[in-house]
Amino acid sequence: METVKQSIGIFDSGYGGLTVFKSIAAKLPQYNYIYFGDNARAPYGDHSFETVYQYTLECVEWLFAQGCPLVILACNTASAKALRTIQQKILPLKYPDRRVLGVIRPTAEVIGGFTKSNTVGVLGTRGTVNSNSYSIEIGHFFPDLKVVQQSCPMWVPLIENNEHNSPGMDYFITEYLDELMAKATDIDCILLACTHYPLLIPKLKNYLSENITLLAQGDIVADSLVDYLDRHPEIESKLGKEGECKFYTSGDREKFNTNASLFSEHEVNAVHVPLKS
CATH class of the missing domain: 3.40.50.1860 (Rossmann fold)
Incomplete structure (x- = not known):
């Protein structure tokens, strides 16, 4: 058969x-x-x-x-x-x-290779951030790594409505990035912990210094x-x-x-x- x-x-x-x-x-x-x-x-x-x-x-x-x-x-x-x-x-x-x-474990297994400062930022939905899953999983593989999280609740609705190139998206990008960077000044790698967020990479680069690595998960x-x-x-x-x-x-x-x-x-x-x- x-x-x-x-x-x-x-x-x-x-x-x-x-x-x-x-x-x-x-x-x-x-x-x-x-x-x-x-x-x-x-x-x-x-x-x-x-x-x-x-x-x-x-x-x-x-x-x-x-x-x-x-x-x-x-x-x-x-x-x-x-x-x-x-x-x-x-x-x-x-x-x-x-x-x-x-998608969390595969990312946690390798993220330590993308930072020199040992401080990484995580941008995600409220659900992902509140679960603390990335802090926990990354801690298993890189216990000395500092993980700083920021929820971005407006990003997915704007992307899903094809408004990610709008001025409104710029407003929420700067708001969430400012909140993230205020928590730690030595972040040199930012994980896009939502599979929608890679569409924002061109805009995100406009607001970040060149020494910060943007890490998508695909x-x-x-x-x-x-x-x-x-x-x-x-x-x-x-x-x-x-x-x-x-x-x-x-x-x-x-x-x-x-x-x-x-x-x-x-x-x-x-x-x-x-x-x-």
């Missing part, structure tokens, strides 16, 4: 995960992918832990139902608030042959996935290698198709998926 070749699932609350998908697909173009954006309930940043967990689990199980043996949470808020519970409580009981990975997560698949042939062998990419959204598919072009070089023709809540 021929084995059904399956896809790598990539999940985000909206469009931001497409920046991670872009890097993954560039590094591993041979695999099949299914991207799911929960745009109808985005952004996740201000939702409670329980709500983010329930939303994330529902979307992960939907991707499992499409035959994905491996799902990447290309969303920092979902990785911070839902990943550990899914890995520890859901997978062993219900899906022992499936795997779910996030290539980091892609490199980590390459390593993971090398170490887990039992997962890699299940994956189809036709280079197919399918896109789904819980929101308006026409809006998703239009806005997705800002985040991904792939032509996107998404299918709408109604969710329970």
